[in-house]
Amino acid sequence: MxxxxxxxxxxxxxxxxxxxxxxxxxxxxxxxxxxxxxxxxxxxxxxxxxxxxxxxxxxxxxxxxxxxxxxxxxxxxxxxxxxxxxxxxxxxxxxxxxxxxxNARGVAELAFGLVLASLRHIPEQSTALKGGVWERRTGLEIEGRTLGLIGCGAVGRLVARFALALDARVRVYDPYPDPGFSPSGDFAWASFDEVLAEAEMLSLHCPMPADGSAILGEAAIRRIRQGCVVVNTARAALVDDAAMLAALESGRIGFYSTDVFVAEPPAPSALLAHPRVIATPHIGGLxxxxxxxxxxxxxxxxxxxxxxxxxxxxxxxxxxxxx
The missing domain is CATH 3.40.50.720 (NAD(P)-binding Rossmann-like Domain)
Known part of the structure; x- marks a missing residue:
């Protein structure tokens, strides 16, 4: 006892x-x-x-x-x-x-690292070079680009500060915005649709909705800016996997990085194997x-x-x- x-x-x-x-x-x-x-x-x-x-x-x-x-x-x-x-x-x-x-710091640093890895094509180029292929791909710098955040609690606030320190623009949707959080730099609270439309990089830092539905389902993904980099270190079910795979195939989503899965370890899948997906084994707080x-x-x-x-x-x- x-x-x-x-x-x-x-x-x-x-x-x-x-x-x-x-x-x-x-x-x-x-x-x-x-x-x-x-x-x-x-x-x-x-x-x-x-x-x-x-x-x-x-x-x-x-x-x-x-x-x-x-x-x-x-x-x-x-x-x-x-x-x-x-x-x-x-x-x-x-x-x-x-x-x-x-564990907010660990999760935030991983999320931001995944954003940078996506912009510079680090995983694909590393894999190619290890396989004997000299492949140099043109990347993107984060300065002046818009990072969208869904959710701005302890993790989201750290990610926002990281991005602002590198001179990115930050647009944040949270159902309970805090006017007292106003870090220096180009930071603004926005609606969900505004964040989807403006973000060149989108990072999820929110709980599941009460009804258990995906934040990024088919309809929401269609409203995301073409070529957007999406990062999910929050909860697997926030993203509809089938809709995300279709968006990657069409080019709507430029890159998808995830640290979370419905089942751990995840079963092999077309999404997991996609060349523009970075998958890490739930190491955000590790x-x-x-x-x-x-x-x-x-x-x-x-x-x-x-x-x-x-x-x-x-x-x-x-x-x-x-x-």
């Missing part, structure tokens, strides 16, 4: 020293298979008897939580909770905690610094939540005894 499950791939492969604080609190740490994303069967075998869970990006069903009656808190080592059945957790009285902004920050925050959140549960249970017991 004093166990905590650890499932983030970065932590099962190489446990961070920050986890020791949980052991010092008297908890036994239980790890899923090193470096692997646990499936439902593995989670249902590991979770019973655990009061806490330091979770990664593994998909979690309501059935998993229903099979863990001792569970009191789930602490994500990242910002999102899309992989968790939040409504079921609320119904079962399980707290869901997030490491807000802990930097030494981001992993450390996220782990420290997730551990702190989990310790606080479990302490509060203990205090609450003790208070309840005293009240019952007094009655």
């Amino acid at each position: 004093n166990r905590i499950l650890i499932t983030p791939r970065s932590l099962t492969r190489s446990p961070d020293p920050a986890l020791r604080a949980l052991e010092e609190d008297g908890y036994e740490l239980v790890f899923s298979r090193p470096g692997e994303t646990p499936d439902e069967a593995a989670l249902m075998a590991l979770l019973p008897g655990c009061v806490g869970w330091l979770a990664g990006v593994e998909p979690v069903s309501a059935r998993v939580l229903e099979g863990a009656p001792s569970l009191r808190a789930i602490s994500r080592n990242g910002t999102g909770s899309d992989n968790l059945p939040v409504d079921a957790a609320r119904r079962l009285g399980i707290k869901v905690l997030r490491a807000e902004g802990a 930097t030494s610094e981001s992993v450390r920050r996220a782990t420290v925050a997730a551990v702190a959140n989990l310790r606080q939540a479990l302490r509060e549960e203990i205090v609450h249970e003790e208070a309840g017991g005293k009240e019952a005894g007094g009655a």
